[in-house]
Amino acid sequence: MSNEIELIKDPGLPAHVHRQADIDPVAAARAERQVAILFMLSALGTLLLIFSYFFISEETFIFIPVLGQTNAHQLGLGMGMAIALFCIGAGLIHWAKTLMPDEEVVAQRHEFRSEDEDRSDFVKTVKEGAASAGLGRRPLIKRTLGAALGLSALSPLILLRDLGPLPGDELSKTSWKAGTRLVTDPGDRPLRPEDLEVGAVAQTLPELPAGEDHRSLADIGKDAVLLIRLRPEEFNLDAERLSWTHEGIIAFSKICSHMGCAVALYEQQTKHLLCPCHQSTFDVTRAAKVIFGPAARPLPQLAITVDADGYLVAQAPFNEPVGPSFWERSS
Ligand code: FES
Incomplete structure (x- = not known):
């Protein structure tokens, strides 16, 4: 048996095969036109999207075989974006495959940080690669x-x-104005003081202005007010805040001043309002002062009274923004 070890020679890379566009200027020009056409189709796709967005009504339907009645507005948006993205991607791939430099390169393993000389060589190679990609020579592309x-x-x-x-x-801003009646939610029934017993709590909204028959969800969110009835002697308020109450009834915005959740829990024994999101707790007897939790300010109080017909009404709009404190900071 022979002790000789037969060395297998590294076959190296296969011979480089030139692409048609590398050797034939006509093929290169054709590939350039194809890439340009794909980019132009991409631009047309975006124009289709813009046209559909601005000029095709959302109510327009067209019949398309297989799909049936189709919303033309949405179809235009979808087709436009699909064409724009697909063609720009296809154009880049076609450009890379047919026209960009196509050479096999062998790199030896080396330490993670290259020599300074190698690094400057790399920068030089990148610059040369960018130049040889042909952007300068191919103005059409x-x-x-x-x-x-x-x-x-x-x-x-x-x-x-x-x-x-x-x-x-x-x-x-909310819909509350001086003289706006407080109505039940749901039901839109104007409230009188006698509708609330001591210890009761009710969610209310501002009465809709004459001629309006619905409110937006945004308005409902901003305008919701909690009415709570205590015995008047239970309040610990200054004279001004006390004048904003009526016969023991006090009104606060329902939106938590921390991050805007609905303050939905009332503890009758302690007279505390609780926000379920992060447990901010507000003392009703002290104008919804924060006694626990992350809220930075009390719930805004709505000044209330009764009108000539005996219905509860707002004395004035809220004197501060309702909701999270950042609304206030941004106003
Ligand atoms: S939103 Fe109410 S405590 Fe955070």
């Missing part, structure tokens, strides 16, 4: 890619519009 990328960036900006208008200072 450069222009169509710029148009496709620029337009595709518009799509998310346009769709942001669907998040609705900016709230401005809307969050800091």
Whole structure:
């Protein structure tokens, strides 16, 4: 038996096969046009999305075989975005496969941190690669890619519009005005003081203005007020806050001043209101002063009285924003 060890020679990389576009200028020009067409299709896809968004009504339906009656607005949005994204991706892949440098490179393993010389060589190679990618030499691709990328960036900006208008200072205003009646929720029945027994609590809303027959969910959230009836002597309020109550009935915004949850629990024994989210606790006898939890300020108090017909009404709007404290800071 022979002691000789037969060394197997590393076969190395297979011979490089040139692509058609590497050796044939006509094929290269054709590939360039194909890439440009894909980028232009991408731009058209974005234009279709924009057109559908602004000019096709959401109520427009068209019949499409297989799909049946289809909402043209949504179809245009979906098709436009799909075409824009697909074609820009396909164009980049086609460009890389047909026109970008195509050379096999062997790199030896080395220490994690390269020599300074290697690092500067790398930077040089990247720059040369960027130059050889041909952007400078292929203005058609450069222009169509710029148009496709620029337009595709518009799509998310346009769709942001669907998040609705900016709230401005809307969050800091409620529907309560001087003379607005307090009505039951649900039921919209105007309340009189005698509707609440001592110890009772009720959720109320402002009466709808004449001619309006519904309120938005946002308004319900902002306007909800808790009415609580104590014995007048149980209050520990200054003269002004006491004048905002009526015969032992006191009114607070129902939105927690911490992060806006509904303050939904009332402990009749302790006369505390509790927020279920993070356990902020408000003392009703002391104008909803915070006695526990993360809330930074009391629940806003609504000044109430009765009108000439004996119904409970607001004396004035809230004198501070309702809800989380950051609304107040931003106003
Ligand atoms: S939202 Fe009420 S305690 Fe946090």
